[in-house]
Amino acid sequence: MFDSHVYKERRxxxxxxxxxxxxxxxxNGEASSNYPxxxxxxxxxxxxxxxxxxxxxxxxxxxxxxxxxxxxFGNDFTMDDIIWMGPQPSVANQAHRVGVEKSAPLGHxxxxxxxxxxxxxxxxxxxxxxxxxxxxxxxLTGIRVSQLASHVSVAxxxxxxxxxxxxxxxxxxxxxxxxxxxxxxxxxxxxxxxPGVKEQLIAGSIEGIALAHGAGVSFPTILxxxxxxxxxxxxxxxxxDGRMMLVDAGAETNMNYCSDFTRTVPxxxxxxxxxxxxYNIVVAAHDCAIDHARPGNTWKAVHLEVCRVLTNGLKELxxxxxxxxxxxxxxxxxxxxxxxLGHMMGLDVHDMEDLGQIYVGYxxxxxxxxxxxxxxxxxxxxLEEGFVITDEPGIYFIPALIDQxxxxxxxxxxxxxxxxxxxxxxxxxxxxxxxxxxxTGSRFLGQKRIPLYIDEVEEIMNK
Ligand code: GLY
Ligand code: MN
Ligand code: MN
Numbered sequence: 001m002f003d004s005h006v007y008k009e010r011r012x013x014x015x016x017x018x019x020x021x022x023x024x025x026x027x028n029g030e031a032s033s034n035y036p037x038x039x040x041x042x043x044x045x046x047x048x049x050x051x052x053x054x055x056x057x058x059x060x061x062x063x064x065x066x067x068x069x070x071x072x073f074g075n076d077f078t079m080d081d082i083i084w085m086g087p088q089p090s091v092a093n094q095a096h097r098v099g100v101e102k103s104a105p106l107g108h109x110x111x112x113x114x115x116x117x118x119x120x121x122x123x124x125x126x127x128x129x130x131x132x133x134x135x136x137x138x139x140l141t142g143i144r145v146s147q148l149a150s151h152v153s154v155a156x157x158x159x160x161x162x163x164x165x166x167x168x169x170x171x172x173x174x175x176x177x178x179x180x181x182x183x184x185x186x187x188x189x190x191x192x193x194x195p196g197v198k199e200q201l202i203a204g205s206i207e208g209i210a211l212a213h214g215a216g217v218s219f220p221t222i223l224x225x226x227x228x229x230x231x232x233x234x235x236x237x238x239x240x241d242g243r244m245m246l247v248d249a250g251a252e253t254n255m256n257y258c259s260d261f262t263r264t265v266p267x268x269x270x271x272x273x274x275x276x277x278x279y280n281i282v283v284a285a286h287d288c289a290i291d292h293a294r295p296g297n298t299w300k301a302v303h304l305e306v307c308r309v310l311t312n313g314l315k316e317l318x319x320x321x322x323x324x325x326x327x328x329x330x331x332x333x334x335x336x337x338x339x340x341l342g343h344m345m346g347l348d349v350h351d352m353e354d355l356g357q358i359y360v361g362y363x364x365x366x367x368x369x370x371x372x373x374x375x376x377x378x379x380x381x382x383l384e385e386g387f388v389i390t391d392e393p394g395i396y397f398i399p400a401l402i403d404q405x406x407x408x409x410x411x412x413x414x415x416x417x418x419x420x421x422x423x424x425x426x427x428x429x430x431x432x433x434x435x436x437x438x439x440t441g442s443r444f445l446g447q448k449r450i451p452l453y454i455d456e457v458e459e460i461m462n463k
Contacts, residue, residue, distance in 0.1 A: 001053045001054075001055070001097065001098070001255070002053065002170055002255075004096075004097060004098050004099035005099065006053075006168075006170065007051060007052060007053045007098040007099055007100075008098075008099035010050060010051050010163065011051050011063055011070060011099075013163055014051065014063065014159055014160070014163060015063060015065055015068065017155075017158075017159035017162065017163070018065045018124065018155055018156065018159055019065070019155070020065050020066050020121070020122065021065050021066075021116070021121050021122030021123060021124050021153075022062055022063070022064055022065070022112070022113070022116045022121060022122070022123050022124065023061075023062065023063040023065065023124045023156060024060065024061075024062055024113060024123055024124065024125045024140070025045075025047060025048050025051060025052065025060065025061045025062075025063075025125075025126070026045065026048065026060045026125070026128070026133050026136060026137065027044055027045055027048040027052070027054065027056075027057065027058070027059040027060055027061070028042070028043060028044055028045045028048070028057060028130060028132075028133070029057045029058055029130075029132050029133075030042060030057045030058075031130070031132070041216060042055075042056075042057055043256070044056075044057075044256065045133075046164075046256065046346075046347035046348050046351075046352070046354075047126060047160055047164070047352075047355075048060075048061065049255075049256060049347060050160075050163075050164055050347060051063075052072065052098055052100070053097070053098040054072070054074075054094050054097075054098060055255075055256070056074075056094070058074055058075060058106065059072060059073065059074040059091075059094075060072075060073040060074070060106065060109055061073070061100070062109070062112060069102060070100045070101065070102065071100070071102040071103065071104055071112070072091060072094065072095040072098075072100045072102070072103045072104075073091075073103070073104050073105070073106050073108065073109045074091040074094065074103065074105075074106060075091065075105055075106050075107075076090050076091050076105075091103045091104075091105075109140060110139065110140050113140045113141060114140075114142075117141065117142075122153070123141060124153035124155065124156035125137060125141070125151075125152060125153060125156070126152060126153070126156060126157065126160070126354070126355060127148075127149065127152045127157075127354060127355065127356065128148060129354045134148060154359075157355045157356060157359050158359060160352070160355060161352055161355060161359050161360055164346060164347070164351065164352055165344065165351075165352075165360070165384070165386075165387055166384060166385070166386035166387065167346060167386050167387070167388050167436070168386075171257060171346065172388070172436060172445070174253050174255055174257035175257045175258070175259065175345070175346070175388055175434070175436075175445055176445050176446060176447065177214075177253050177257070178214065178218070178250065178251050178252060178253045178257050178258050178259035179259040179261075179434055179445045179446030179447075180446055180447055180448070181209065181210060181213045181214050181251035181253070181259065182249070182250050182251050182259035182260075182261045182434075182446065182450070183261075183446055183447070183448050183450050184209050184213070185206040185209045185210060185249050185250075185251060185261075186206070186247060186249065186261055186263050186450045187450060187451070187460060188202075188205060188206055188209060189202050189205075189206050189223070189245075189247045189249075189263075189265075190263070190265055190451065190457065190460050190461050191460065191461070191463070192205060193239060193245050193265055193267060193269075193461065194239065194267065194268075194269065195238075195239055195240060195241040195267055195268065196238055196239065197238065197239050198235070198236070198237070198238055198239075199223050199224060199225065199234075199235040199236065199237050199238075199239065199245070200235040200236060202223060202235075202245075202247075203221045203223040203235045203249075204235075206221065206223075206247070206249055207221055207249075209251075210249075210250075210251040210252070213251065214251050214252050214253045214254055215251075215252040215253065215254050215255075215256055216251070216252060217249060217250065217251060217252070218250040218251055218252045218258035218259060218260060218349040219250065219260070219349045220233050221233075221235075221247070221248070221249040222246070222247070222248035222249065222262075223235055223245065223246070223247045223248075223249065224237070224245070224246055225237055225239055225240060225243040225244065225245050225246075225267060225427065226427060226428075227244060227245075227246030227264055227396070227427045227428035227429065227430065228396040228397055228398045228399075228426075228427050228428035229398075229428075230338075230339060230394075230396070230428075230430075231248075232246075239267045240267060241267055241268050242267070242268065242272070243266075243267050243427060244264050244265065244266055244267065244275060244427050244428075244429065245264065245265055245266075245267055246262065246263075246264040246427070246428060246429065246430060247262065247263055247264075247265075248260075248261070248262040248430060248432065249261065249262075250349060256347055257346065257347060258345055258346065258347070258348065258349040258351075259345075259434055259445070259446070260345055260349050260390050260392075260432060260434060261432050261433060261434065261450055262392055262394075262430045262431055262432035263431065263432075263450055263451070263452070263457070264279070264282075264428070264429040264430060264431065265457050265461060266457075266461075269458060269461040269462050270458055270462075271454055271457075271458070274426070276454060277317055278317075278395050278423075278426065278429055279429055279454065280313075280454070281309070281310060281313030281314065281317075281395060282310075282393055282394060282395055282429045282430070282431050283431065283452065283453065283454075284309050284313060285306045285307075285309045285310050285313075285393035286306075286391055286392075286393050286431045286433070286452075288305055288306050288309045289302050289305075289306050289341060289342075289391040289393065289435075290391060290433075290435060290442055290444065292305055293383060293389070293391070293435055293437060293441065293442035294383065294437065294438075294440065294441045294442060295383050295384055295385050295437055295439065295440075296382065296383065297382070297383055298366055298380060298381060298382045298383070299341065299342070299361075299377075299379045299380055299381065299382075299383060299389060300366055300374075300377060300380035300381075302341060303340060303341040303342075303374070303377050303380070304328060306341050306393050307328045307333050307337065307373075308324050308325065308328050310333055310336065310337060310393065310395060311324045311327050311328055311332075311333045311414075312324055314333070314336060314395070315327075317419075318416055318419050319336075319415070319416055319419050319420050319423070320332065320333070320414055320415060320416065321413075321414060321415075321416055322413050322414045326414070327411070327414040330411060330414065331371045331372055331373050331374060331411070332410075332411035332413075332414035332415055333373070333414075334371075334372050334373025334374070335401060335402065335405055335410075335411070335415060335420075336395045336396060336397070337373065337393060337394055337395060337396065338372065338373050338376060338396070338398075338401070339373070339376045339377075339392075339394070340373075340374070340376045340377030340378050340379070341377065341379075341391065341392065341393060342378070342379060342389050342390035342391050342392050342432075342435075343361070343378040343379050343389065343390055344360055344361065344378075344379055344387065344388065344389055345388045345389065345390055345434055346388055350378065351388075353378070357378055360378075360379070361377070361378045361379035361380055361381060362380050362381055363381050363382075365381070365382065366380040366381045366382065367380075368380065383437045384437060385437055385438060385439050386436075386437065387436075387437040388434060388435065388436055388437075388445065389434075389435050389437070390432055390433070390434055390435070391432065391433050391434075391435050392430055392431065392432035392433075393430070393431065394428060394429055394430030394431070395428065395429050396427075396428030396429075396430075397420070397423045397424055397425075397426040397427065397428065398428075399424045402417070402420055402421070402424060405417075406420075406421075431452060433445075433446075433449075433450075433452075434446065
């Protein structure tokens with residue numbers, strides 16, 4: 001937990017952004033897995049963590065915008081809880097640690113909310129994403145679960161996005177720590193990778209590193225020799241000579257700040273000529289993003305620049321043809337990269353995605369696209385100092401997509417389907433690093449860079 005003044009200052013900054021009403025921030029509860037007392041690893045809600053810092057289930061916070069009163073709601077532990085879980089700090093004590101003066105039992109929350117609503121005051125709440133909190137909000141506000149979405153506070157969402165998008169030095173240090181754990185995870189995966197090893201053994205080993213040094217993984221590990229499936233969580237294959245292993249994995253620190261990296265390496269430890277050719281296009285795209293990532297540029301423009309680099313490389317290999325700008329404008333390159341260049345990262349690996357991508361990645365100036373590929377860009381807006389984003393271009397050969405586009409004759413001016421056909425057994429490559437936007441440009445996060453260039457990758461795999 002940060003010092004109490006950090007949370008106090010965040011709540012004061014939030015109050016300054018809102019005109020009036022009560023802010024109601026619900027923490028998360030325990031979630032049962034296969035019977036009530038067997039719960040998943042607890043994960044606090046990130047906005048609750050940001051403003052109230054308490055990493056335990058069963059809390060809610062209220063901020064009175066006009067009056068300035070802040071209250072932490074939670075129930076003190078009973079003797080039964082203490083017998084099973086050990087001594088716990090009181091709610092008043094927890095409140096004090098994050099600079100909140102007032103605390104009350106959870107049962108008092110409904111009274112506070114009801115009174116505010118009866119007085120015609122606005123009760124600001126965020127879009128709930130867990131069923132338990134949907135039901136809790138229904139109970140507190142009287143708004144049916146099915147109607148909650150149309151009552152969420154856009155003013156609160158925008159205020160929180162404005163605050164959480166710009167990372168403080170303390171937060172950047174935490175994210176760098178998550179990146180350092182990510183470094184250990186990825187270099188371990190590279191060392192373990194060889195023909196005959198089961199993907200699960202490597203996936204489990206690197207998830208163990210995330211747990212040994214922090215709160216665990218920042219999302220379920222993607223590790224597969226079928227890297228063309230973008231989010232492949234199946235780890236049942238034995239790695240085969242001649243294939244590539246894609247690992248997309250990151251860690252959370254004990255304070256829940258995240259990292260998110262991807263590397264793709266040859267299972268044999270040596271790239272074939274064909275793998276080198278595709279890999280180096282992705283490297284060029286990845287480096288192009290960091291060259292253009294600076295305050296004032298939009299991430300959408302950087303994404304499109306990266307797509308032009310990919311298209312240029314694929315054209316040199318004879319897989320694409322025609323005018324590069326026209327091909328990218330038409331979206332032809334999305335056959336190979338059907339996703340966006342990256343997303344915000346912080347207390348969530350896809351930071352604030354629960355608040356709505358339209359508010360996090362877009363604004364009045366930069367609107368989302370509906371074009372295939374570009375529509376999957378989670379973050380398009382203008383970059384500001386203090387933003388943390390991921391740079392994650394890729395090239396994938398997805399047989400079903402190739403077959404469908406070919407059958408439809410889609411973008412055949414720009415796509416050489418006869419040549420592409422020969423790559424249907426290739427798989428996919430993605431390279432991902434975490435980037436801080438600085439005053440004048442950007443820099444990669446993490447003390448050590450995970451091997452990226454071909455010679456670096458071959459060196460660590462063959463040590
Ligand atoms: N968690 C997958 C990614 O965004 O990289
Ligand atoms: Mn990733
Ligand atoms: Mn990512």
